[in-house]
Amino acid sequence: MSDANRYGRGGDDAKTRSGQTLVGRLLYRVLWFGFYAAVKLLFRMKVEGRENLPEGPFILSAVHRSFIDTPIVGMSTNRRLRFMGKENLWHSKPLGAFLSVMGGFPVERGSADRTALRAAEDVLALGEPLVMFPEGTRQEGPRLNREQVLDGPSFVACRSGVPIVPVGIGGSSRALPLGAKIPRPIKVFVVIGDPILPPEKVEGRVPRRAVRELTDRLYDELGDLYIEARVLAGDEPAPGA
Numbered sequence: 001m002s003d004a005n006r007y008g009r010g011g012d013d014a015k016t017r018s019g020q021t022l023v024g025r026l027l028y029r030v031l032w033f034g035f036y037a038a039v040k041l042l043f044r045m046k047v048e049g050r051e052n053l054p055e056g057p058f059i060l061s062a063v064h065r066s067f068i069d070t071p072i073v074g075m076s077t078n079r080r081l082r083f084m085g086k087e088n089l090w091h092s093k094p095l096g097a098f099l100s101v102m103g104g105f106p107v108e109r110g111s112a113d114r115t116a117l118r119a120a121e122d123v124l125a126l127g128e129p130l131v132m133f134p135e136g137t138r139q140e141g142p143r144l145n146r147e148q149v150l151d152g153p154s155f156v157a158c159r160s161g162v163p164i165v166p167v168g169i170g171g172s173s174r175a176l177p178l179g180a181k182i183p184r185p186i187k188v189f190v191v192i193g194d195p196i197l198p199p200e201k202v203e204g205r206v207p208r209r210a211v212r213e214l215t216d217r218l219y220d221e222l223g224d225l226y227i228e229a230r231v232l233a234g235d236e237p238a239p240g241a
Contacts (some may be wrong), residue, residue: 020080028183031101032078039072040075044187045188052195056127058162059153059156061134063168072188083104083110086107090106121151121156127192142236143226149215151212158206165220169190170228170229172187182203187231187233193221210238
């Protein structure tokens with residue numbers, strides 16, 4: 001059984017309900033290949049573990065150390081990934097149209113966190129993969145801080161019944177560090193881990209403890225993948241070297 005069927009979503013019907021027109025899908029392909037060529041040329045990007053990506057809806061949760069992490073993650077698969085964006089970005093019609101084609105969807109700035117999380121659930125219900133950075137915003141450092149890894153992805157995964165796919169990114173913090181405006185041609189490695197399945201609901205509800213435990217597991221997996229990606233990118237020596 002495919003993942004799309006396992007989660008009761010996905011397939012042609014979901015593509016129709018996603019609202020992306022035929023022209024939009026064709027434009028996305030053209031733009032994706034253009035961005036992929038640019039990212040491949042500039043950052044010599046390499047991706048390991050693409051086979052770990054499920055067929056149906058899932059949450060892609062990556063380490064976040066640079067502005068380029070978003071396009072880097074977007075180029076890790078040729079499926080259209082969905083991203084949250086501040087609603088005011090859609091005030092510009094050309095920018096809003098571009099963001100929508102590339103998978104972005106608006107979330108009202110200043111709205112309650114649960115409003116944004118419900119918007120994320122709606123996207124997954126369409127059978128589409130969603131990107132959620134568990135650290136929320138860009139962080140610094142060669143290791144993850146458990147206190148900075150939020151429950152958002154785990155909460156949505158538990159509510160929607162979809163897996164979380166952890167992703168380590170190495171090299172992006174050197175390619176475009178915090179405060180820098182022009183990226184440097186630094187090699188970037190993306191390492192995609194095994195999907196993490198959410199726990200079963202109990203009487204239709206997800207216990208808060210289960211969400212926290214899923215976040216703990218995501219933190220552990222991300223930590224290992226981040227180190228692996230950093231070693232591959234030359235950010236740090238291999239263990240035991």
